[in-house]
Each structure stands twice: as structure tokens, then as C-alpha cells.
Amino acid sequence: MASHDTPSRSGHGRVPTAPDPLPIAVVDNHTHLDIARDGEPAPDVAAAVAQAAAVGVDRMVQIGCDLPGARFTVDVVDQHPAMLGGVALHPNEAPRLAATGEFRDAYAEIESLAAHPRVRVIGETGLDYYRTGPEGVAAQQESFRWHIDLAKRTGKALQIHDRDAHADVLRILEEEGAPDRTVLHCFSGDMAMARTCAERGYHLSFAGTVTFKNANGLRDALAVTPLDRLLVETDAPYLTPAPWRGATNAPYLVPLTVRAMAGVLGVAVPTLCQALSDNSEAVYGPW
Known part of the structure; x- marks a missing residue:
């Protein structure tokens, strides 16, 4: 849950139309189907899954990032x-x-x-210095270190939330020793950070933010990320890609981000789709 985007009044409440289907199915690497935007009903999970599958997003990773969300996640992965x-x-x-x-x-x-076998991720954990002041830093760092250890003890992938905390995230991963499969969710770093993460073997997951007009630095970071380190996500219900920025996000909008990423990378859409699918299964295993 990045919460990097404040919904615009004009955008919030619009219902985006479905994009053209992708030629090869991909994974929404990070979504929150337990979270409703203010004043909106909770997502219909079965409908969200079907709507996404219809446009070539046939798998997804549901992230529960508090105790109620984690309980919801364990229930829902058994059903879908x-x-x-x-x-x-x-x-x-x-x-x-x-x-x-x-x-x-x-x-x-x-x-x-x-311990549930269909829970393949410890995350999202990490650091967020945007919403938490200096008094909360010690608790965040302790929690981050605990989650890193849990991912290593359970052999599961780690998904990291990093907001305004790039240097400390990289430092703590180095100090603790990152799990074999480490993902920077909703990557927000620059080119240098992207290169560092790729050299360390981390995966970078890009969200709808990469489509925003003011995100040139993020597109530069994407451009230097190797194809075999890339993932894509919605972070729904937040961070809806252009041209629907401000509306409520959902997994069926992943194709907008995928096509924007392909343009930045200068690769064919099917090539990127295959890489995203292969990378997701390398990180999380088969669905």
C-alpha cells in the first residue's frame, strides 16, 4: 500500500473502462482487494478476478498489510x-x-x-518516513528487520514498501542479508538505486506511477532495469495509471501500465508480458 497518490476530486468516482487485453497474461504483483476507497463499497473479489482475467491479468498477489487484511488474505487465497x-x-x-x-x-x-501454503510473500514491510515522524523510525526499523528474518526463516519472498527512506531500506537489507527473493514494491527510486537493486538481485515492481506526467525520473529508473528484474502491479485501489489517475484502481487496469513500460523500455508488448509472467513465477512459484 503505497498511498503515493492523492485522488483528485474529478477523478475519484469515475469508473475506468477496460483496456485492450494483453497478448500474453501477466501477474498483478501487488493489490489490496480488502481495501475500499472512502465512501465506496468493498471490492467484489470474484468480479475483480474475472474482470482482470478478461484483459490478460490472470494471476495476482493479494497483500494484507495489517492484521484484519492479513486474515482476509488467508481466507481469500483459498477461494480463488x-x-x-x-x-x-x-x-x-x-x-x-x-x-x-x-x-x-x-x-x-x-x-x-x-505458514499458509498459498501465502508466498512476507510483505508489505519496510520503511515509510513520509507519514511517520522521527519518533516512529525505531519501531519501523525493528519491524522491518523482524519481517526480513521471517521471510528467510519461511523461505518466502519479501515485498518492501519504501517511501522517503531509500538509503535506510538499502542499508538494512544489506545489514540483515536480503532474502533470496526480494521485491521493491511500487518502486520509487532513481536510476542509481535501480542499478543497485538489480546488481543485488532484487526485483523492482512498477505501478501506475510510471505513467504519470511528472514521473520522468521513475521512467529513467525503469529504463535501466534489466528485463529479468521487472514486475508490474496496481497497488489497487491506489495509484491508478493514466489516463485514469485519481479514479479507483483495480487489477484489470494493469495493461495500461504494461504498455507504458514497454514504450519506455523499447520492447514489444508480448516480450515484456512474457518476462513479467516468468519473473512472477520465479519469485512466487506457480499459482
């Missing part, structure tokens, strides 16, 4: 073969849990939920 799951405590949860003394119980429940 198109979905794998991720569970964790979002970095913005960490200071709250630390303040109320609930950290240990929350860790124990996340670890229990992570």
Missing part, C-alpha cells in the same frame, strides 16, 4: 486459484503497535498466517 497472498505489518502500523504494546502478539499472528 488466481490469487496468492502476502501478509505483514505495514511500516505505518509499527509505531501504533509499539505504542500500545501489541507488537509481540501481532508478530505471532503474522507468523502463524504466513
Whole structure:
């Protein structure tokens, strides 16, 4: 859950039309079907899965980033073969849990939920210095280190939320030793960071932000990322790609981001689709 985008009044409430289907099916690497935008009904999961499949997004990773979301995720991945799951405590949860003394119980429940065989991800964890002030940094970093350890102990992929915390995210991954399969969700770094991540063997997942007019630096980062390190995501219901920025996002809008990425990379859309599909199964295993 990046929450990098504030919905515009004109955009929020519009229902985007379905894009043209992709020629080869891909994975939405990070979505939140447990989260409703303000004033909107909760997503209909079965409808969201079917709508995505109709445009060539036939698999997705549902991310639960607090305890209710993690419980939802474990329930829903059992019901929908198109979905794998991720569970964790979002970095913005960490200071709250630390303040109320609930950290240990929350860790124990996340670890229990992570044992589910269709939960293939520990995440999203990481650091968010945008919404949490200096007083919350220690709790976030402690939580991040715990989740890194859990991913390594369980042999599952790690998905990282990084907002305004690039240097500390990279430092802590280096200090702790990153899991074999590490994903920077909703990548927001620059070219130098993209190169560093690729050299370390991390995967970079790009969201609808890469389509935004003011995102030239992000497109530059995408341009230097090797094809075998790339993933794509919605971060739904947030970060809806152009031309629907501000509307509510959903997995069926992934093709807009994929086509924009192909343009930046200078590769054919089917070539990118095949890479995205192959990379997703390399990180998460078969659905």
C-alpha cells in the first residue's frame, strides 16, 4: 500500500473502462482487494478476478498489510486459484503497535498466517518516513528487520514498501542479508538505486506511477532495469495509471501500465508480458 497518490476530486468516482487485453497474461504483483476507497463499497473479489482475467491479468498477489487484511488474505487465497497472498505489518502500523504494546502478539499472528501454503510473500514491510515522524523510525526499523528474518526463516519472498527512506531500506537489507527473493514494491527510486537493486538481485515492481506526467525520473529508473528484474502491479485501489489517475484502481487496469513500460523500455508488448509472467513465477512459484 503505497498511498503515493492523492485522488483528485474529478477523478475519484469515475469508473475506468477496460483496456485492450494483453497478448500474453501477466501477474498483478501487488493489490489490496480488502481495501475500499472512502465512501465506496468493498471490492467484489470474484468480479475483480474475472474482470482482470478478461484483459490478460490472470494471476495476482493479494497483500494484507495489517492484521484484519492479513486474515482476509488467508481466507481469500483459498477461494480463488488466481490469487496468492502476502501478509505483514505495514511500516505505518509499527509505531501504533509499539505504542500500545501489541507488537509481540501481532508478530505471532503474522507468523502463524504466513505458514499458509498459498501465502508466498512476507510483505508489505519496510520503511515509510513520509507519514511517520522521527519518533516512529525505531519501531519501523525493528519491524522491518523482524519481517526480513521471517521471510528467510519461511523461505518466502519479501515485498518492501519504501517511501522517503531509500538509503535506510538499502542499508538494512544489506545489514540483515536480503532474502533470496526480494521485491521493491511500487518502486520509487532513481536510476542509481535501480542499478543497485538489480546488481543485488532484487526485483523492482512498477505501478501506475510510471505513467504519470511528472514521473520522468521513475521512467529513467525503469529504463535501466534489466528485463529479468521487472514486475508490474496496481497497488489497487491506489495509484491508478493514466489516463485514469485519481479514479479507483483495480487489477484489470494493469495493461495500461504494461504498455507504458514497454514504450519506455523499447520492447514489444508480448516480450515484456512474457518476462513479467516468468519473473512472477520465479519469485512466487506457480499459482
